[in-house]
Amino acid sequence: MDSLPIIDLRPLRDGGDPHAVADALDAACTDLGFFVVTGHGLASELRAAMMEQAQRFFALPADEKMQIWIGKSSCHSGYVPPKAETLDAALGADSKEALDITIDRGPDHPEVMAGTPLHGPAQWPDSLMPEFKSVAEEYSKACLDINAHLMCGLALALGLEVDAFEPMFTDPIASLRMLNYPPAPAGDLAPGAGAHTDYGSLTLLAQDDIGGLQVAARGGGWIDVVTPPDALIVNLGDMIARWTNHRYVSTRHRVLNPVGAHRYSIPYFVAPDFHAVIEAIPTCVEPGAEPIYPPIEAGEYMLSRFDATHDYLKEKQVS
Numbered sequence: 001m002d003s004l005p006i007i008d009l010r011p012l013r014d015g016g017d018p019h020a021v022a023d024a025l026d027a028a029c030t031d032l033g034f035f036v037v038t039g040h041g042l043a044s045e046l047r048a049a050m051m052e053q054a055q056r057f058f059a060l061p062a063d064e065k066m067q068i069w070i071g072k073s074s075c076h077s078g079y080v081p082p083k084a085e086t087l088d089a090a091l092g093a094d095s096k097e098a099l100d101i102t103i104d105r106g107p108d109h110p111e112v113m114a115g116t117p118l119h120g121p122a123q124w125p126d127s128l129m130p131e132f133k134s135v136a137e138e139y140s141k142a143c144l145d146i147n148a149h150l151m152c153g154l155a156l157a158l159g160l161e162v163d164a165f166e167p168m169f170t171d172p173i174a175s176l177r178m179l180n181y182p183p184a185p186a187g188d189l190a191p192g193a194g195a196h197t198d199y200g201s202l203t204l205l206a207q208d209d210i211g212g213l214q215v216a217a218r219g220g221g222w223i224d225v226v227t228p229p230d231a232l233i234v235n236l237g238d239m240i241a242r243w244t245n246h247r248y249v250s251t252r253h254r255v256l257n258p259v260g261a262h263r264y265s266i267p268y269f270v271a272p273d274f275h276a277v278i279e280a281i282p283t284c285v286e287p288g289a290e291p292i293y294p295p296i297e298a299g300e301y302m303l304s305r306f307d308a309t310h311d312y313l314k315e316k317q318v319s
């Protein structure tokens with residue numbers, strides 16, 4: 001296979017017969033865990049507005065971006081400068097820069113009051129970009145809606161009730177990420193984004209038309225991911241592989257540095273509620289067999305993965 005399957009999500013959204021979509025999702029999730037979706041409901045104007053806000057943010061001077069450095073956040077929200085995240089340890093730090101906007105939870109949110117990690121206020125580039133927050137919140141809402149529809153499709157695909165996953169996504173660990181990949185200066189061998197698998201349940205990715213995203217093909221080599229305008233790429237994170245006892249796969253992917261132009265992309269990462277227990281879905285375990293993994297809280301799992309890749313968290317562990 002040298003391209004990703006394209007799945008139209010409309011039947012999941014408009015009350016049509018969802019079973020053909022569920023079958024297509026099942027095939028894609030079993031095979032590569034990467035697919036392209038259309039009919040997802042994210043308006044192209046909103047996507048363009050979010051892209052524009054991302055580009056404007058990254059164009060700010062470094063010291064202004066560092067005002068919301070992720071190291072100041074209690075909940076993994078804020079600016080990640082270039083070379084501060086290492087996705088493929090063999091290649092070293094990524095050249096991309098990122099802005100992570102987590103769900104904004106105030107001091108009276110029960111999980112914030114309880115001191116639960118990954119819960120707290122988002123860091124906004126407020127004073128610098130007054131429209132940013134409303135665009136990002138609308139964009140996030142649209143992505144969570146797509147995630148909910150996709151999880152209904154996956155529930156059907158896995159032989160569960162359509163709403164089986166709903167109770168695990170009441171207050172999810174979700175993050176809107178904006179990425180800027182500058183063209184690499186001559187002689188700089190840092191990867192754009194090193195090869196990695198994602199950590200959570202689903203990632204919904206909007207990429208521009210510069211190219212560079214590649215997915216590891218099953219038989220070796222890399223598939224260049226090309227998407228129709230306005231389509232989203234969906235990929236499964238390791239948590240889904242774990243949850244489905246490896247019936248579904250999360251596949252390594254990487255981003256090559258662009259040549260001559262910046263590449264911008266917007267992945268939206270979703271994982272279940274912090275305290276949702278991720279244990280093998282019964283329809284994914286052979287009768288009498290032991291699941292591959294023991295149960296784990298979604299939040300604990302996410303924390304372990306962030307710790308391994310982000311410099312600011314590695315520094316906290318040392319000090």
Ligand SMILES: O=C(O)CCC(=O)C(=O)O
Pocket residue numbers: 177179193198205207213253254255265266267
């Ligand atoms: O920039 C992209 O297209 C992909 C980024 C990615 O894989 C990630 O942030 O996990």
Ligand SMILES: [Fe+2]
Pocket residue numbers: 196197198253
């Ligand atoms: Fe990724």
